Amino acid sequence: MRIFGNTTGLKPSDIKKIENIYRRRIPPHDIVTHELARYLTELSSEINRQIGILVDRKGKIDFVIVGSHSEIVIPDLSDYRIGIGRLRGLRCLHTHLDNEPLTKDDLTDLAMLRLDLMSAIEVKEDGLPGRIYTAHLLSENPEGKMWELLPPAYLSHFQLDALSTIGMVEDEMYRSQRVRTVKEKDRAILVSVTTVGRDTAERFLEELKELARTDNIDVIDAVIIRPRQFNAKYLMGEGQLRELIIKSLQLGADLIIFNEELTPTQLREIANFTEMHITDRTQLILDIFGRRAFSRDGKVKVELAKLKYMLPRLSVKDDALSRIRGGIGVKGPGETKLEIGRRRVKDRIAHLEKELRTLASERIVRKSKRVKTDMPIISIIGYTNAGKSTLLNALTESHVLVEDKLFATLDPTSRRLRFPMVRQPHQEAIISDTVGFISNLPSDLLDSFRSTLEELHDADLLIHIVDISNPAFEEQMKTVEGILFDLKLSEIPRFLVFNKCDRADKETITNFCIRYNAIAISALKMDNIEMLMDRIEQNLSVKGKLQNEGVLL
Numbered sequence: 001m002r003i004f005g006n007t008t009g010l011k012p013s014d015i016k017k018i019e020n021i022y023r024r025r026i027p028p029h030d031i032v033t034h035e036l037a038r039y040l041t042e043l044s045s046e047i048n049r050q051i052g053i054l055v056d057r058k059g060k061i062d063f064v065i066v067g068s069h070s071e072i073v074i075p076d077l078s079d080y081r082i083g084i085g086r087l088r089g090l091r092c093l094h095t096h097l098d099n100e101p102l103t104k105d106d107l108t109d110l111a112m113l114r115l116d117l118m119s120a121i122e123v124k125e126d127g128l129p130g131r132i133y134t135a136h137l138l139s140e141n142p143e144g145k146m147w148e149l150l151p152p153a154y155l156s157h158f159q160l161d162a163l164s165t166i167g168m169v170e171d172e173m174y175r176s177q178r179v180r181t182v183k184e185k186d187r188a189i190l191v192s193v194t195t196v197g198r199d200t201a202e203r204f205l206e207e208l209k210e211l212a213r214t215d216n217i218d219v220i221d222a223v224i225i226r227p228r229q230f231n232a233k234y235l236m237g238e239g240q241l242r243e244l245i246i247k248s249l250q251l252g253a254d255l256i257i258f259n260e261e262l263t264p265t266q267l268r269e270i271a272n273f274t275e276m277h278i279t280d281r282t283q284l285i286l287d288i289f290g291r292r293a294f295s296r297d298g299k300v301k302v303e304l305a306k307l308k309y310m311l312p313r314l315s316v317k318d319d320a321l322s323r324i325r326g327g328i329g330v331k332g333p334g335e336t337k338l339e340i341g342r343r344r345v346k347d348r349i350a351h352l353e354k355e356l357r358t359l360a361s362e363r364i365v366r367k368s369k370r371v372k373t374d375m376p377i378i379s380i381i382g383y384t385n386a387g388k389s390t391l392l393n394a395l396t397e398s399h400v401l402v403e404d405k406l407f408a409t410l411d412p413t414s415r416r417l418r419f420p421m422v423r424q425p426h427q428e429a430i431i432s433d434t435v436g437f438i439s440n441l442p443s444d445l446l447d448s449f450r451s452t453l454e455e456l457h458d459a460d461l462l463i464h465i466v467d468i469s470n471p472a473f474e475e476q477m478k479t480v481e482g483i484l485f486d487l488k489l490s491e492i493p494r495f496l497v498f499n500k501c502d503r504a505d506k507e508t509i510t511n512f513c514i515r516y517n518a519i520a521i522s523a524l525k526m527d528n529i530e531m532l533m534d535r536i537e538q539n540l541s542v543k544g545k546l547q548n549e550g551v552l553l
Contacts, residue, residue: 004075005066006049014047018064021051026059029161031119032093037129037155044095045127052094057116057163062090069097074109082114082275087137087170091117091162099124101133101152108242110135111146111249112274116166121155132158136165139172146250188212188255189248190222193235198224203472207439208259208281210385215288220251233269235262245274257284261440264313281440282309297359304352311345376429376540378417379456381484382465383476384436387499389413391465391523392433395533419537429540432459439479456487461539462494468512468520469503493539497532499523 001022007015024036032040044051052072054063065072072094080088092115099122110118114137122130131152138148150160190208192201205222212219223244227236234241235258248256258280262270271278279287286309289302380388392398396415417431434456456462464480466473477496484490496518501509502525509520519535521528 001064003064003066005052005073006068007066010047010066014043017043018051018066021053021064022061024061026055026061028057028059029163030059031091031117031132031134031158031160031162032121032155034129034155037121037132040093040095041121041123041129042127044097045123048097050095050097052092054090054092057089057166065094067094071103071105074113076272077113078272086114086174087116087166088114090115091119091166093119093121095123096120096133097123099130102135102149107135107147108246110137112242112245114275117162129155134160136169137173139169139175146246185216185218186255187220187251187253188217188257189244189251189253190219190257190259191225191244192223192259193225193227193230194260195226203475204259204439208257208284211281211284211288212257215284215291217255217257220253221247223247232263233265234273235260235266235270241270241273245276248276255279257281267313285438285441300352300355300359304349304356307345307349307352311342311349314342314345376460377458378429378431378461378463378536378540379459380431380433380463380465381456381480381494382436383467383480384438386436386465386467386476387523388433388436388465391463391497391499391521392431394523394526394529395431417536419533429460429536437480437483439475441483456489456492459492461536462489462492463497463536464494465497465499465523466518467500468498468509469500473498495519495535495539497521501527 001019003015003018007018010018021036021039024033024039026033026036040051040053047066048069050067050069050072052063052065052067052074053061054065054074054077056062063075065074067073074092077088077090080090082088092109100120102118102120106118106120109115117134117136119132119134121132124130131154133152134150135147136150138146190205190212192205192208194201194204201224205224209219209222225236225240225244227240231237236244244256253276255277256274256279258278260280261282262278262280267278267280286302286306289298290306380391382388392413392415396417398415414430414432417429419427419429462484464477466477470476481490496516498509498512498518498520500522501520502522512518513520519528519532521532523529
């Protein structure tokens with residue numbers, strides 16, 4: 001008979017009266033009995049604090065809560081799981097001392113905790129019960145309406161079959177959820193909690209939207225939140241988080257994606273705050289990589305990055321999950337399930353790192369065979385979705401997978417490029433398509449793919465392709481250049497190619513080509529491909545004659 005909430009300052013006799021509430025039972029079809037309602041209001045008036053109860057569908061009181069004069073705080077209900085189209089299985093009834101209807105906090109708790117019902121009883125000046133206010137959730141919310149408020153009434157005139165109402169709501173929720181599960185994608189709200197300028201924040205959200213689309217997620221809204229200061233627990237203020245979750249529920253979202261990488265603590269606390277799925281940009285990129293890696297090399301790197309990301313985020317809520325593990329003579333409680341999970345993840349990371357070293361040695365063997373052919377190596381680099389695979393197909397008449405999505409290519413693809421003119425020592429070269437770069441690439445992911453990007457060290461020439469139709473193409477260029485510098489690849493000769501010139505203003509393209517000594521092409525429409533081939537031949541010829549790496553032509 002534990003009392004939850006604020007019991008400080010209560011007399012032993014008050015504690016005893018509150019504990020006696022657990023001995024009461026409510027008929028399953030009723031909200032409350034007249035006797036219990038009067039007991040609650042008189043006791044609430046006596047201690048000048050709100051009193052609340054959480055009742056299951058059999059009429060048993062599972063929680064008794066003591067609040068302040070103006071509110072109660074509902075305890076952790078994680079043990080009461082909810083399924084598809086199902087409510088929590090608990091209804092809340094509490095007293096109101098100021099003769100007010102259901103508050104915003106009451107309705108927020110109803111929605112966030114998926115309670116069966118939310119009810120409040122007025123406490124009159126003489127301590128007797130006044131009117132009762134009740135609300136329940138709605139299955140459909142096309143206008144953002146999440147709940148229905150029933151007309152307030154005195155208990156003597158209040159008629160509501162609780163179980164029938166709950167069953168009707170759940171049936172409608174289950175049907176709509178089943179239809180959505182079969183026919184629709186995940187529905188997400190994108191969130192950026194930042195202090196940067198609005199234009200920059202909107203550009204980051206637009207890129208996050210493309211990442212979500214690549215992961216087959218339907219984005220229904222995007223929100224920019226500017227906190228006065230970042231919260232170590234929730235990243236934003238608790239009030240801002242409540243508003244975000246309510247908006248997500250109103251729009252029918254089942255996923256919230258943060259543009260910022262959440263710390264393990266923030267991810268855990270926000271997830272505990274709501275029943276919705278929470279993820280961040282890093283996890284989204286890892287998920288995309290996991291879906292699109294096909295080679296053994298790529299799969300190992302993605303799994304390794306996922307495990308390194310997941311390891312500090314492993315958590316468990318119940319210490320009772322600890323179990324004995326050991327042999328004869330082992331003392332103590334043994335390892336908890338969490339500790340066992342972490343150790344297994346560490347063992348798997350060690351195994352994958354060993355396998356990665358084996359795969360690296362195999363790449364060295366393949367590299368030595370390629371070097372023996374003495375053929376120039378060209379690598380196409382650039383921001384993700386800039387058109388690298390399309391350019392490879394245009395230059396080599398290949399059929400590499402091309403999609404208008406981010407990270408369509410993860411595993412490096414190499415083809416032979418034949419030159420129509422013989423102005424340099426070789427008639428053929430090896431040209432490779434590489435994984436696209438992106439701003440704020442997760443460090444674990446960059447480390448895992450470093451071995452792939454290290455193949456760029458063998459390149460004789462880098463073709464930096466840029467989507468000039470993207471308004472942020474100059475920032476994307478800087479991102480690519482920064483990653484090349486970090487990987488110590490900035491000394492390899494390279495030149496710029498502005499792709500998708502058919503989607504941009506011609507005068508603007510001409511000015512930027514002069515400024516960056518670049519070529520403008522449309523890889524999809526094969527515009528200026530011959531001019532690009534000439535530039536490649538010229539660069540390879542100069543390198544062969546001068547042996548002067550780092551010269552930009």
